Amino acid sequence: MTAPSGIPNGIPAEINIGLMGLGVVGTGVAATLLRENSHLSDLIGRAVKLKKVLVRDLSRPRDIDLPAGLLTANAEDILADPDIHILVEVMGGTDPAEAYLKQGLSAGKHVVTANKEVMAKSGPELLALARANGVNLLFEASVGGGIPIVGCLMNELAANDVRSIRSIINGTTNYILTAMAHQHTSFEQALSEAQERGYAEADPTNDIEGIDAAYKLTILASLAYRSTFQPGDVYCEGISKLEPQDFQYAQELGFAIKSLAIANLVDGAVQLRVYPALLPAEHMLAKVDGVYNAVEIDGSLCGQVLFHGMGAGREPTTSAVVGDLIEAARKMGGPSVLPLELPNGSGIPVRPIDDLMSRYYIRLGVADHPGVLAQIAQVLGDGQISIASVLQKDVHPETESAEIVITTHPAREASVQKALQIITELPQVRRVSNTLRIEE
Amino acid sequence: MTAPSGIPNGIPAEINIGLMGLGVVGTGVAATLLRENSHLSDLIGRAVKLKKVLVRDLSRPRDIDLPAGLLTANAEDILADPDIHILVEVMGGTDPAEAYLKQGLSAGKHVVTANKEVMAKSGPELLALARANGVNLLFEASVGGGIPIVGCLMNELAANDVRSIRSIINGTTNYILTAMAHQHTSFEQALSEAQERGYAEADPTNDIEGIDAAYKLTILASLAYRSTFQPGDVYCEGISKLEPQDFQYAQELGFAIKSLAIANLVDGAVQLRVYPALLPAEHMLAKVDGVYNAVEIDGSLCGQVLFHGMGAGREPTTSAVVGDLIEAARKMGGPSVLPLELPNGSGIPVRPIDDLMSRYYIRLGVADHPGVLAQIAQVLGDGQISIASVLQKDVHPETESAEIVITTHPAREASVQKALQIITELPQVRRVSNTLRIEE
Numbered sequence: 016m017t018a019p020s021g022i023p024n025g026i027p028a029e030i031n032i033g034l035m036g037l038g039v040v041g042t043g044v045a046a047t048l049l050r051e052n053s054h055l056s057d058l059i060g061r062a063v064k065l066k067k068v069l070v071r072d073l074s075r076p077r078d079i080d081l082p083a084g085l086l087t088a089n090a091e092d093i094l095a096d097p098d099i100h101i102l103v104e105v106m107g108g109t110d111p112a113e114a115y116l117k118q119g120l121s122a123g124k125h126v127v128t129a130n131k132e133v134m135a136k137s138g139p140e141l142l143a144l145a146r147a148n149g150v151n152l153l154f155e156a157s158v159g160g161g162i163p164i165v166g167c168l169m170n171e172l173a174a175n176d177v178r179s180i181r182s183i184i185n186g187t188t189n190y191i192l193t194a195m196a197h198q199h200t201s202f203e204q205a206l207s208e209a210q211e212r213g214y215a216e217a218d219p220t221n222d223i224e225g226i227d228a229a230y231k232l233t234i235l236a237s238l239a240y241r242s243t244f245q246p247g248d249v250y251c252e253g254i255s256k257l258e259p260q261d262f263q264y265a266q267e268l269g270f271a272i273k274s275l276a277i278a279n280l281v282d283g284a285v286q287l288r289v290y291p292a293l294l295p296a297e298h299m300l301a302k303v304d305g306v307y308n309a310v311e312i313d314g315s316l317c318g319q320v321l322f323h324g325m326g327a328g329r330e331p332t333t334s335a336v337v338g339d340l341i342e343a344a345r346k347m348g349g350p351s352v353l354p355l356e357l358p359n360g361s362g363i364p365v366r367p368i369d370d371l372m373s374r375y376y377i378r379l380g381v382a383d384h385p386g387v388l389a390q391i392a393q394v395l396g397d398g399q400i401s402i403a404s405v406l407q408k409d410v411h412p413e414t415e416s417a418e419i420v421i422t423t424h425p426a427r428e429a430s431v432q433k434a435l436q437i438i439t440e441l442p443q444v445r446r447v448s449n450t451l452r453i454e455e
Numbered sequence: 456m457t458a459p460s461g462i463p464n465g466i467p468a469e470i471n472i473g474l475m476g477l478g479v480v481g482t483g484v485a486a487t488l489l490r491e492n493s494h495l496s497d498l499i500g501r502a503v504k505l506k507k508v509l510v511r512d513l514s515r516p517r518d519i520d521l522p523a524g525l526l527t528a529n530a531e532d533i534l535a536d537p538d539i540h541i542l543v544e545v546m547g548g549t550d551p552a553e554a555y556l557k558q559g560l561s562a563g564k565h566v567v568t569a570n571k572e573v574m575a576k577s578g579p580e581l582l583a584l585a586r587a588n589g590v591n592l593l594f595e596a597s598v599g600g601g602i603p604i605v606g607c608l609m610n611e612l613a614a615n616d617v618r619s620i621r622s623i624i625n626g627t628t629n630y631i632l633t634a635m636a637h638q639h640t641s642f643e644q645a646l647s648e649a650q651e652r653g654y655a656e657a658d659p660t661n662d663i664e665g666i667d668a669a670y671k672l673t674i675l676a677s678l679a680y681r682s683t684f685q686p687g688d689v690y691c692e693g694i695s696k697l698e699p700q701d702f703q704y705a706q707e708l709g710f711a712i713k714s715l716a717i718a719n720l721v722d723g724a725v726q727l728r729v730y731p732a733l734l735p736a737e738h739m740l741a742k743v744d745g746v747y748n749a750v751e752i753d754g755s756l757c758g759q760v761l762f763h764g765m766g767a768g769r770e771p772t773t774s775a776v777v778g779d780l781i782e783a784a785r786k787m788g789g790p791s792v793l794p795l796e797l798p799n800g801s802g803i804p805v806r807p808i809d810d811l812m813s814r815y816y817i818r819l820g821v822a823d824h825p826g827v828l829a830q831i832a833q834v835l836g837d838g839q840i841s842i843a844s845v846l847q848k849d850v851h852p853e854t855e856s857a858e859i860v861i862t863t864h865p866a867r868e869a870s871v872q873k874a875l876q877i878i879t880e881l882p883q884v885r886r887v888s889n890t891l892r893i894e895e
Contacts, residue, residue, distance in 0.1 A: 349790050
């Protein structure tokens with residue numbers, strides 16, 4: 016394998032790094048490269064040097080003191096410099112990051128990126144470009160912060176056929192759900208507290224609607240199934256519909272509520288979804304609290320392996336980026352090892368959410384009249400949906416209203432949705448307050 | 456770097472494997488290599504073939520059907536065959552495995568081993584031999600079965616200075632402790648149940664006395680601190696001294712009891728120990744039950760990352776061995792990346808257990824007379840040991856005996872041991888029933 020322009024075959028005496036982005040993560044990466052330089056060079060086996068840092072605004076005050084001349088506002092100072100061997104991209108967003116990554120790979124630079132959006136949307140294309148140019152493209156930091164899940168799926172767990180991935184990979188939503196469960200706050204209160212603490216952005220849509228988690232799940236599932244999924248393949252439900260009663264009833268039934276990102280293989284097709292779900296309280300994933308993340312891999316050989324740690328933040332993400340940088344540098348001169356290279360791997364179909372078989376939790380507001388439950392049970396029975404438990408709750412004599420909480424045995428999603436439409440139209444049913452899936 | 460005899464520089468068209476050992480794990484590895492051959496070849500990027508399997512007794516009936524001519528009882532059929540590129544050793548024990556590993560490395564073969572005893576005792580020597588011969592030596596399966604902790608310490612988490620490792624890495628002891636905690640059985644009952652279920656060997660010494668965990672901790676700490684520790688550096692206490700009361704009192708105090716293998720860096724020295732300890736009940740490690748293992752790494756960047764999974768058994772160990780095999784095969788033709796290569800890494804001293812600063816749980820059998828507690832408190836106070844809580848328990852009027860359970864604030868191990876010697880000699884103290892450390 017010969018390396019294209021810029022990088023001689025073999026290994027340069029000093030490895031030069033071009034860093035793109037000097038936000039929270041970029042500052043952590045630059046600080047580590049400067050502070051730990053001699054240690055990193057020892058780990059890699061040759062000298063490593065931060066040569067250039069791309070920023071948008073040269074004059075902006077920074078948390079970090081960088082040597083003079085390191086900053087540039089011109090991407091070409093990195094992309095067109097043949098002496099920069101490894102490009103580290105921590106800018107985020109697709110534009111201009113994706114174009115820079117393509118240009119860097121085409122110029123024969125090894126690439127380390129933390130960019131989940133680009134990797135979820137254009138990972139296959141970028142990996143093909145890396146392959147064509149004989150370079151490595153590493154993206155541990157795109158999922159799970161300090162949790163080494165990307166590398167483990169590619170390397171340490173490579174011998175396994177992955178049966179399922181079940182994960183909590185958005186710290187913002189997990190922080191909000193933990194507050195709602197333990198402090199009995201409303202969604203709105205919990206969100207505004209998360210925003211005050213810097214755990215949620217001013218516009219929290221990407222986090223609370225599951226979009227961020229869908230990007231990450233796309234990356235994990237593509238690695239696990241050696242296929243090329245797109246974020247649009249992931250069925251998504253956000254957490255804003257959850258109410259304090261749901262947490263109360265879930266707890267009474269022995270469950271926690273977590274926003275889960277799940278991929279699993281059923282009869283040769285992969286089901287991909289992000290939604291809040293009930294989990295048995297004693298399950299390890301149910302114990303993941305606050306901004307922590309966790310990923311559970313169920314592999315054909317390893318069984319269930321769970322990874323738990325900090326999924327975001329400057330230091331954990333720096334751990335992933337610098338870990339990739341060490342790996343990229345160590346691998347220079349050797350064959351590039353890229354994922355998604357299986358000849359037979361790209362044809363796994365995606366199974367639509369309608370086909371999901373799951374248990375369900377259904378919370379209904381009804382008129383407090385005799386016979387309501389019988390009517391609801393009749394509709395569920397007609398749809399072949401078998402009831403596992405019923406709670407009747409919160410009867411308010413003044414409004415003659417009550418709440419009914421039903422859990423079902425495994426049923427087909429499409430049947431449940433159809434039954435709920437019929438139930439909504441029953442005269443004594445005031446609303447279907449919430450429908451959540453139950454993970455075993 | 457040039458490879459010595461046997462392996463040409465570059466990559467052979469077909470990679471041949473020599474497997475040593477066809478016990479539980481060897482059978483799993485052989486079955487996977489045969490059943491998943493085309494899939495593995497895809498993953499690696501070239502054909503891979505199981506060429507020879509070393510067994511002790513050719514005539515013994517086996518769980519697996521192997522192609523004729525694959526078995527041999529002569530190690531030279533693997534070691535002296537220049538066409539065998541990767542040696543996979545899953546025999547266990549030091550003799551003859553260690554000699555075979557040395558011979559294989561010297562012959563320029565890449566080596567994958569599951570042998571914790573050899574890696575703990577002679578890892579540095581074997582790694583030096585691998586380095587001298589330009590080959591890789593991989594040993595993921597030596598610790599934690601299906602949990603990818605060895606690779607993560609070497610690769611994904613390499614950017615971190617490790618502050619501590621806290622782990623449950625012996626499934627047999629964890630099974631016994633879980634039974635004692637949940638079923639209130641005695642140690643002897645729990646052990647014999649573990650033996651019946653095949654979770655403990657007929658001679659359980661290595662497991663219950665912490666020797667097995669000490670081997671594994673030696674390997675993890677050597678990787679984490681890039682140093683060369685020996686099993687003898689690990690302070691060890693077994694679990695046979697635990698009694699049902701300890702679990703009862705620990706639970707009342709809000710703790711679980713787990714056998715922990717711990718390494719941490721204190722003032723430039725590493726403390727290494729395996730012992731049963733009290734852990735807050737809400738800690739993730741306290742929730743690791745049955746034969747499961749878990750390893751928590753506290754890194755300077757990643758923070759606390761926890762890995763949880765099956766620590767032993769045919770399939771999980773096969774996951775690790777075949778994962779290493781894929782990695783070794785992918786790396787052929789590239790530079791070998793071996794741990795323990797830091798020029799400044801080998802000089803970290805080991806801190807003796809006497810220097811440990813810890814909280815303690817002390818259970819005493821005393822005569823039920825007024826003033827006993829005052830005497831004990833006096834001795835502890837003289838030793839600068841501050842009491843955190845006291846429970847007085849189980850007064851038996853007929854024998855005038857009582858139990859006192861004391862927890863302390865952090866104190867120095869040597870001071871606690873000295874105080875306990877004095878306390879033992881107090882006339883009204885009948886015995887020091889147990890002393891356990893409390894992990895925060």
